[in-house]
Amino acid sequence: MSAGTEERLRRWRLVLGDAGNSDGTGCSLGGTDAAMDRTLEALYGSRGGRNGGKGTSPGGQGRGGERSAGLGGSAPQVARWLGDIRTYFPSSVVQIMQRDAIERLGLSALLLEPEMLEAVEADVHLVGTLLSLNKAMPETSKETARAVVRKVVQELEKKLASRTRATLTGALDRSAKVNRPRHRDIDWDRTIRANLKNYLPEYGTVVPERLIGYGRASQSVKKDVVLCIDQSGSMAASVVYASVFGAVLASMRSIDTRLVVFDTNVVDLTDDLDDPVDVLFGTQLGGGTDINRALAYCQSKISRPAETVVVLISDLYEGGIRDEMLKRVAAMKAAGVQFVTLLALSDEGAPAYDREHASALAALGAPAFACTPDHFPDVMAAAIEKRPLPVPEA
Incomplete structure (x- = not known):
């Protein structure tokens, strides 16, 4: 089997989850791939595989009613899972998985706990979730929540x-038209358009009767x-x-x-x-x-x-x-x-x-x-x- 074929089977195995073995990949995982597979199974373990099936319940019921990996309802367990996905996946993927975990497994309540907030990868969607939980948030979590929100806000402001x-x-500046501008402040585009009636074809030029300039900041x-x-x-x-x-x-x-x-x-x-x-x-x-x-x-x-x-x-x-x-x-x-x-x-x-x-x-x-x-x-x-x-x- 070529290296390219093995890599494709490996990727399909990660996409399909446990269903990959029964659906023909015949690919077993070890080391980092096995750990990555467990983090995916905890969130996307499904009836019929990850690619399009329903998610597991918070209790972690997997394919065919057998118990599979899951996030459960434990904040420490979820915090460990958040650490794992940050280890194995890039930030953009981590944010998507966090969003899916909140939506699929009903983990919003866990975001009210400080240790959870410290573990998450902050993004705009997480901020939206925190704001929706603001009134229910205990005082012990509010300082951490504000720190998470501030981090996202500062990144957005910088961008x-x-x-x-x-x-x-x-x-x-452009909204404040100046009709007697200094040469360096002339808006040539507007000036030419305003004076097209004064075009002299024999000279191939426009004779401007009225100059239009950019307003300077103090004139705006x-x-x-x-x-x-x-x-x-x-x-x-x-x-x-x-x-x-x-x-x-x-x-x-x-x-x-x-x-x-x-x-x-x-x-x-x-x-x-x-x-x-x-x-x-x-x-x-x-x-x-x-x-x-x-x-x-x-x-x-x-x-x-x-x-x-x-x-x-x-x-x-x-x-x-x-x-x-x-x-x-x-x-x-x-x-x-x-x-x-x-x-x-x-x-x-x-x-x-x-x-x-x-x-x-x-x-x-x-x-x-x-x-x-x-x-x-x-x-x-x-x-x-x-x-x-x-x-x-x-």
Whole structure:
């Protein structure tokens, strides 16, 4: 048997679990592979193999009713398993396996224990789970939970802050047109387009009657940004990213940022924007949704509509008064507000959302679309400059 064939059989054996022996691989595992197989079996041991079957119960019942490896309900046992998967798999795979363990085996309650929190590989999804458990979390776990959340937030800020500030600073400068700029501040693209009527074909040139320049930072008009975030359970990752972006925007002098979260109640967390961890622990994931009530609050805080961008982050499953919600959006847009609707702000792919409400908003000139964190600065820059929003292709 060739080395390539042996490697393929080995991989199939790891994918299929114990079913691999009965389904034809005939491959036995030893050493590190056997240990890796045990960590997979603890989570994915299944009727019919790992590739598509149901997961084991927390008690670890495996194929054919026979007891197989499992995580059980013991925090020390789960903590050891978390250590094992970090030994055998890369970080990206570890995060997926942790997420699957929480969903398949119902381990959320164990995250309330400090030793468990210290063992996990922190990511956005884990933060969302911790926030959903916030109210049930014992005091002994809260300090550790905040440390886990802070680690993720700091990593996100490091990744996202520089580009966001650079992109939005450019947008703020360009939004302030200067008609008598110094030579180095001339926006040649806008100047040429504004003076095309003065094109002289015999000379192949444009004679500019009016120069348009970039506004310098000190000349930029200050913008007001309102982030209105749905904190229903399905929006967990979006809440995390939006809180980080809120803190970044609040750090910019030319942007006055307000952050509002809502379910059936509305909470203004603007005073906590200097620390996104405080913002996140001020949310309460889950519950119903009243978008109309949240927009009514945001609308009441707008004093300069022509210089305001409202960003609604919601899957649009409205539990409030639909017609009033749409009327509020229409009224804000008529007053000059730039209104942005994001169905999700995350890397999770296409979200589930209320298509009827999305279509109604699009008809008002407020298209609703999902947005990745990497794309968010470009969306905000377009809103600030009052350009068409760069809606990603479906």
